[in-house]
Amino acid sequence: MKELHNIIHREETVISITGLHKSFGDLEVLRGVDFNLFRGENVAVLGKSGTGKSVLIKIIVGLLTRDQGEVIVLGQHIDQLVGKELDTLRLRIGFSFQSSALYDSMNVHQNLAFPLIMNRKTMSKAEIDFAVDEVLDSVGLANKNKQMPSDLSGGQRKRIGIARTLILKPEIMLYDEPTSGLDPITSAEIIDLINEVQERYNTSSVIITHDLTCAKNTANRIAMLHKGRFLKVGTFDEVFGSENEQVQGFFNYNFIR
């Protein structure tokens, strides 16, 4: 794995969240989240299972609506957008699902071509095929065009999922547990992929993970979600150098077991 050398523009915030609250029925999940993501920056979000990490990024793309607070993405209040404006903003955000969420009735090529066919009406078939091959190559699965998602391994599905969001050339990437359930070698490949994407497309990313190796090697900053709030935000050493009991618990759990 190599060093991070992305250029962060601290003067420009691409995601700005203040006082975010979200409940499901009588279950309070987020209770006052404050968060900023700068252009060009990678932030890893850590936290126990069920703390609302997926809920947080689903609010950022507008898949879920917030109860209270402000969510500004690329300068726009996402919850106030509808129709075309929302679509335009969403095309600038890539969302890689925890479960990959590949369309299982389509083969790999069709999965990747689908967002282009639907959104880039002016592209010819040849241009689309070229774009698909290019992005497949960049995730290291150049010859998998005709495979069905059910015939792929978990790691390959993750990569196709990432490729499907990359094909629209987003400015922000949201990764939901890109390395969960993968062996260490495949995880390392995904980590490299995330960093390559960062360099090549100059994206800003939020990476949700349980995996400290992934967090350490992809993120400029780490944010710990605990009891519906960010407990600690800072560089890897700042966060894990702190005396905080919860943070230490997470750290020890990850390394001792």
Add this chain to the structure above:
Amino acid sequence: MAFRTKKQYILSKGLDEYFKGVHSAWKFTGLFFKEVFKRPFHLREVINQSFEIGLKSLPLISLTGFIVGIVFTKQSRPSLEDFGATSWLPSLIGIAIVKALGPLVTALICAGKVGSGIGAELGSMKVTEQIDAMEVSAINPYKYLVVTRVLATTITIPVLALYCSFVALYGSYLNVHAEETSSMIAFYQSAFKTISFLDIFTSVTKSIVFGFTIGIVGTYKGFNATQGTRGVGRAANQAVVLAMFLIFIEEVLIVQVANWFRFF
């Protein structure tokens, strides 16, 4: 970890949820009429779905229609013979099949075969987040998945119902032909003699309503599937039960309304 707080209900938990369900089903249906006239139309997907639905249910509908025709004719003959009115057999069969049995049998078969298929397909797309994946890549899943399928069932099921009626009449003709010599043309002529334009119109309208119901119920149940793979099975199952229930209610209502028109 998340926290729990007490929540107030207006009536009771069950009733509140029931009315919320009815409200969301209405909204889901209303959205169809808003979206169906808007671009993009995804015509290719409508055609694909129509073929899929048509081909999938064709064998079963052919068989059922044929058997219904034969059995119904066989069973009616003795009663008519008692009155010495066997010459009325074709018109009786014609009325029964074109006005009632054809559309109803087709709708019930399609509710089972097509409705459950749509419910399961969209349900599994929902629980594996494929529908969310469409939404985040700026594809309107309601337009792409719901509108296309509902249009396909609404177009295909009336065609299947007419086809079913013809097959049933053919089955009936074979039975009549076995007992007495009559030509097929003469049989069809007397079968249609007592059927008016209003009857055909009502029958087709009914099929259109049934087709729409099967599509909407299947997609609604699929779109609202929850709780993983168990939810997929439940969506498919509920799609069939609710569609059949609504089809019976609609059958009664439409026949009633058509009867009012008869007196004008």
